Amino acid sequence: MPLIIRDFRPADADAVLEVRRAAVPFLVQTREALIEAVAHAPAAQRARLLVAELDGAVVGVCRTGLEHGTSEPGHAYANPQVHPERRGRGVGGALLAAAERHVGAVGAVRVHSWVLDEEGPRAFAEHRGYTSSRASHILRLDLAEAPLPRLPELPAGTGLRTLGSLRAEPRPLFALESEAVLDEPGDVVTDTLDFDTWFADTFVHGGIDQELSTVVVVDGIPAAHSYVETDGRDRLASRGTGTGRAHRGRGLAKLAKTDSLGRARAAGYTAAFTGNDDTNAPMLAINRGLGYEYFTGERRYVRDL
Template structure:
């Protein structure tokens, strides 16, 4: 039994498929496909230095790591490293080998602080803490049985607000970028992000292969988007919302509830049967919206951090 670690080979479909398969087995709440893996490795901003790693045991892919510099953070030297091992292949040293390889690469890029999401399970937390990582903020994964749930009706939009989709902004998505940037700056978490590069956003977010423009609901007031919920799907029957945000000047008007409810109703009409979302555990306003929609917590993860050097 020999575990080795290597980077994904550019353009190698079997590597992308192996990476996506392991990620979905280890963390089924976040959608990965071979197409999305290839998108990550080819489209992320060069300053991120994104790298995807595979751990192999005698040639069998059993673990993954994805690492990058948090180049959009105002604090330099921060990095991200997330490691996952197939649940039926743990205990073979793949996780340790991936952490070591990832930290070495990040240290070589000048990182001094590494953040890593870890499932809130005893074995996972012990693994992280034994390697010098200390726990920080907590996030929740939530699940809704879209096939059986009694969804609340879509609320009536406030005066002056109308609902559209991201597809309506296909000719000029910049207003959505500006809204996304404003909401991202206020997103809770241990690592601050600032979206400032429209071209990078187009490549990384707008053209992401799992993003569904037709299911991404946007609330518009005075011709400008003021709230949205971004939707990705897995190519099957699973639907997931990532960022849901409202412009600062329009908060407190129920727009997050409005756009999420509208999108869920249209997703069910389109045949999706399983809805996923996630929240920072301290984001009570968004958690309240998701409880109202019928979501229930299905797992938790804790962001850990380690100082390098």
């Protein structure tokens, strides 16, 4: 049967998640979160989830669309992933070409893609005109065996909240995140977060676990957070850890992440993944102090259309 590239359908969810589990096990999501994220992606993002079907089976997937939350126009993303047993048959190239056609048609002039830092994936990207721009470390924590630091006694005025408990009062949390993302290393600055889009991604359709994600509050105001997403089975992955500028240097990011990991362990999760830009020394130090170990690397590749 010929190779078919088409848009995702809800019935594809289980197959897509199995492709990702085999190709990029550090990217985790539940079936329900995947379907919700595709159905409710912001219109301005022009997002599509493409799937590759070969011999009647889903063997590859590619998220693509325009970068949002930035004042820099024309940036897009395309992240093809192919089941390791089905590589070398043109699946990844077909997915990437379809993604480039899509984002080019909706105004993109530059495409960004995350690529495993291995010889084959790097050669795939470079053969198609992509240039490496930055590196990222993917770290893994064995939640079943590795000891977690004990939570310290909290200073006066400092408390720990679940993310879900802040849904009724989200504006201070939005202010915290809008500030924290400005200092994240990256090729595209996130400087125009929209509240409604952020709220939907954080509390409604984005897949962030509301009970396992922790927010540190100081005098009742969010000061640091650690968000996670799970696969609903045994793995979780960081969806962002940040601290407001006025509260940095006090260990609040580590406090938030330690509490979140403890909740996850108690819920039965056995593996935790996180990714850090290789220039982000503070977060790399926090994660290694928590017991994370190197799992694999990624490189960010860029191509001008």
